[in-house]
Amino acid sequence: xxxxxxxxxxxxxxxxxxxxxxxxxxxxxxxxxxxxxxxxxxxxxxxxxxxxxxxxxxxxxxxxxxxxxxxxxxxxxxxxxxxxxxxxxxxxxxxxxxxxxxxxxxxxxxxxxxxxxxxxxxxxxxxxxxxxxxxxxxxxxxxxxxxxxxxxxxxxxxxxxxxxxxxxxxxxxxxxxxxxxxxxxxxxxxxxxxxxxxxxxxxxxxxxxxxxxxxxxxxxxxxxxxxxxxxxxxxxxxxxxxxxxxxxxxxxxxxxxxxxxxxxxxxxxxxxxxxxxxxxxxxxxxxxxxxxxxxxxxxxxxxxxxxxxxxxxxxxxxxxxxxxxxxxxxxxxxxxxxxxxxxxxxxxxxxxxxxxxxxxxxxxxxxxxxxxxxxxxxxxxxxxxxxxxxxxxxxxxxxxxxxxxxxxxxxxxxxxxxxxxxxxxxxxxxxxxxxxxxxxxxxxxxxxxxxxxxxxxxxxxxxxxxxxxxxxxxxxxxxxxxxxxxxxxx
Numbered sequence: 144x145x146x147x148x149x150x151x152x153x154x155x156x157x158x159x160x161x162x163x164x165x166x167x168x169x170x171x172x173x174x175x176x177x178x179x180x181x182x183x184x185x186x187x188x189x190x191x192x193x194x195x196x197x198x199x200x201x202x203x204x205x206x207x208x209x210x211x212x213x214x215x216x217x218x219x220x221x222x223x224x225x226x227x228x229x230x231x232x233x234x235x236x237x238x239x240x241x242x243x244x245x246x247x248x249x250x251x252x253x254x255x256x257x258x259x260x261x262x263x264x265x266x267x268x269x270x271x272x273x274x275x276x277x278x279x280x281x282x283x284x285x286x287x288x289x290x291x292x293x294x295x296x297x298x299x300x301x302x303x304x305x306x307x308x309x310x311x312x313x314x315x316x317x318x319x320x321x322x323x324x325x326x327x328x329x330x331x332x333x334x335x336x337x338x339x340x341x342x343x344x345x346x347x348x349x350x351x352x353x354x355x356x357x358x359x360x361x362x363x364x365x366x367x368x369x370x371x372x373x374x375x376x377x378x379x380x381x382x383x384x385x386x387x388x389x390x391x392x393x394x395x396x397x398x399x400x401x402x403x404x405x406x407x408x409x410x411x412x413x414x415x416x417x418x419x420x421x422x423x424x425x426x427x428x429x430x431x432x433x434x435x436x437x438x439x440x441x442x443x444x445x446x447x448x449x450x451x452x453x454x455x456x457x458x459x460x461x462x463x464x465x466x467x468x469x470x471x472x473x474x475x476x477x478x479x480x481x482x483x484x485x486x487x488x489x490x491x492x493x494x495x496x497x498x499x500x501x502x503x504x505x506x507x508x509x510x511x512x513x514x515x516x517x518x519x520x521x522x523x524x525x526x527x528x529x530x531x532x533x534x535x536x537x538x539x540x541x542x543x544x545x546x547x548x549x550x551x552x553x554x555x556x557x558x559x560x561x562x563x564x565x566x567x568x569x570x571x572x573x574x575x576x577x578x579x580x581x582x583x584x585x586x587x588x589x590x591x592x593x594x595x596x597x598x599x600x601x602x603x604x605x606x607x608x609x610x611x612x613x614x615x616x617x618x619x620x621x622x623x624x625x626x627x628x629x630x631x632x633x
Contacts (some may be wrong), residue, residue, distance in 0.1 A: 173271070174633055181276075186633075187269040191262035192292055193347045193362070193595075193628030201252040203605075203618040209568040210610030219481055219490030219530065220574030221603045221620045222254065222353045254622065260350060262595075262628055263343040265361035269309070279317050286310040291361060308375050322394075323381045329380070329394055329416040330438035330484050331371040331457045334508060337470030338364040340461075341512040342524050345585050345593035345630040349601055353622070354378065358374040362626075363482070368497055368524015368579025368601065369508030371457065371474045372483035378413070392418045398440055398484040404492050406444045407451065407499045413483075423467040429464040438476075438484065442499065451499030455479035459508075468512040475505045481528060481574065490530055502573065503531040520585040529576040537609045538568040566610045575617065578602040583626075591632050599624040 177184040202223050207215045236242050269287035276282060287309040311324025327335075342348065347362035366372040380394035394417070398410035418436035425431065437456040444450065455476025462469045472625045478501030480486035491499050508526035515521065583597035605618040 155626045172633065181274060183273040183275075185273070186270070187287070188267050189264060189630060189632040190266045191264070191345070191628060191630035193260050193262050193626050194349055194626045195260045195347060195362075196257045197350065197353050197622055198255045199253070199601075199622030200620045201254050203251055204621055206251050206610060207572075207605075207608065207618050209570075209608035210566070210612055211568055213568060213570065216571040216604050217606045217618060218571050218573045219488055220577055220605065222622060226231070254353060258297075258350075258352065260293050260347060260626075261291040261349045261361040262345070262630060263339070263362045263364045265291060281315045283313045283315070284311075285313070289361075307476060314403065317384065319384050320382045322382075323378075325375055325377045326380070328373045328376045328378070328396055328438075329392055329418040329436050330455060330479075331373040331474055332418055332436060333420070333432075333434035333459050333461075334370045334457055334472035334474065334506075335366075337459065337461060337472055337508070338366065338370050338511050338524070341468050341510045342469050342522050342581065342583070343597075345632075346583055346595040346597050347626040347628060348581060348597065349579060349599050350624060350626075361473050365508060365510065365524055365526050365579060365581060366530060367482035367507045368577050369479060369528055370472065371455075371504075371506055371528070372442070372596045374483050376414075378416075385466070388423045389421045392420075398442075400487075401442055401485075402487045403489075404442075404487065404499075405494055406446060407442050407492065409443040409445045410441065411443060412441060414438060425464065428586065429462070431462045433460040434458065438479070440485065443519070444499070448517065449498055451478070451501060453478040453485060453501065455484070455504075466514040468514070470508075470510045472508045473506060475503075477501050477503050479504050481530065481577070493533060493535055495535070495569075500533055500535065502533060502536075505529050505531075518587045520587075522581075522585070524581045525579070527576055527578045530574050532573055532606060536569065536571075536573055539569045568608055568610065572606040572608050575604045575606045578604075593630045593632070595626070595628055595630070597624075597626040599626070 155483055173185040174484040175183060175185045202217070202221050204215075204217045207217065209215050238276070240414045267287055267289050271283060274282045285434055286307065289306045289308050294303060309325055311322055311326045313320060313322045316342050338348070343362070343502045344363035346364070348364035349362060349366070349368065351363040351366075363368060363372070364370070376396040376399075378394050378396035380392060383390055393415075395413040395415060398412065400408045400410055416436070418434060420432060420434045422430065422432040435458045438453070440452065440453045442451050453475060453476070455478075456472040457472065459470065459472030478491050481488055481490040481504065491501050493502075496619055506526065506528040508524070510522065510524040512522040531598060579599060579601050581597065581599045583595060586594045588594060601622045601624065603620045605613070607617050
């Protein structure tokens with residue numbers, strides 16, 4: 144039985160999630176610095192800060208055991224207490240005043256903390272140079288740096304390192320456009336745009352990591368809760384011209400290694416991604432946009448010819464009718480990740496398997512925004528990301544730990560005196576689903592100053608151990624998040 148396995152820190156995962164989400168370039172304003180002889184130099188940017196309050200359950204792992212009485216590891220999802228304030232019940236004594244051993248509930252405790260954080264996008268300063276070569280051809284060079292306001296593990300003496308997240312060249316002509324450099328990837332781009340445009344353009348959302356024990360960074364919006372963050376990558380992309388509202392995007396991106404998976408950290412070929420979109424205006428008051436995207440990547444064993452395939456698809460659409468904006472999105476795939484696309488995590492793979500057997504993920508997301516007033520936006524969202532177990536996640540079918548393996552058939556390897564086979568637990572359970580609901584209000588004080596107030600409820604649920612203790616349910620962790628902050632854009 145496995146007692147302990149590799150688990151990436153929640154903070155590192157959150158840093159990668161938050162770092163994968165930035166303003167779609169088309170949505171940013173530009174401040175022109177120079178416009179001369181066909182050359183245009185401009186800047187874009189934003190600064191934001193949020194007061195973030197988190198309260199809820201501690202991580203349930205200390206209290207989870209299987210039907211054999213052994214402790215069980217929870218893989219993927221949830222929030223470890225780390226350096227967050229972790230409240231435990233007062234010590235208990237018996238009638239004679241003798242201290243009692245802590246119960247499982249005592250060891251789980253509660254989490255409560257308040258932090259100062261960067262918002263969903265982060266503090267961004269971008270520089271661009273555009274050249275109009277002729278009447279039909281435009282060349283753009285753009286680079287942007289992102290920084291955060293929160294320090295690693297709340298240590299103000301530690302530096303906040305700048306993150307040069309974007310740097311690309313784009314040529315636009317009648318035959319379409321070519322983009323080369325580091326820019327937003329295509330897989331799950333549509334869902335990420337929805338959570339930004341209709342939910343957290345001036346907000347924070349889910350903080351990604353309550354404690355940030357190994358890093359700092361902006362929030363995650365609805366990423367991990369129905370949204371698979373697309374992220375940035377080095378690549379080359381081609382987009383066709385718009386044809387009756389339709390456009391095809393294809394790209395090759397530098398491959399992503401599954402760090403931490405042991406033998407499965409080698410790659411040979413770039414990752415292929417694509418997105419097809421169709422957009423149409425609805426009179427002068429609205430529009431709708433449909434999208435479908437996908438990704439394909441191979442990963443290889445470091446010591447053998449064995450390989451595995453990551454394959455995923457995303458889909459959805461946006462509808463705007465007057466002040467009402469609605470976005471719907473979903474994704475499905477093998478090994479695509481829990482929070483952001485191709486996220487290295489034990490939620491993806493089973494490290495015990497001699498071949499790379501990845502789990503299947505699915506997600507569903509809805510986001511509504513109503514701009515009843517020019518100065519006020521109201522939003523609400525709900526989303527769920529689910530993980531499907533492999534057969535090997537349920538019971539141990541191999542005698543590899545000194546405990547007899549679970550019989551593969553009801554009449555084999557049974558003790559005649561005990562005809563009921565003893566099930567050998569694998570010692571872990573994977574995350575089953577992450578459900579999030581959100582609501583918020585944004586006040587546009589001026590065209591450039593925006594104040595946001597938000598609520599987010601995160602609900603994590605793991606599978607039950609096999610065998611499970613009679614009368615017990617799925618391990619769970621629920622957290623409530625309240626955010627209030629200010630964003631200045633230019």
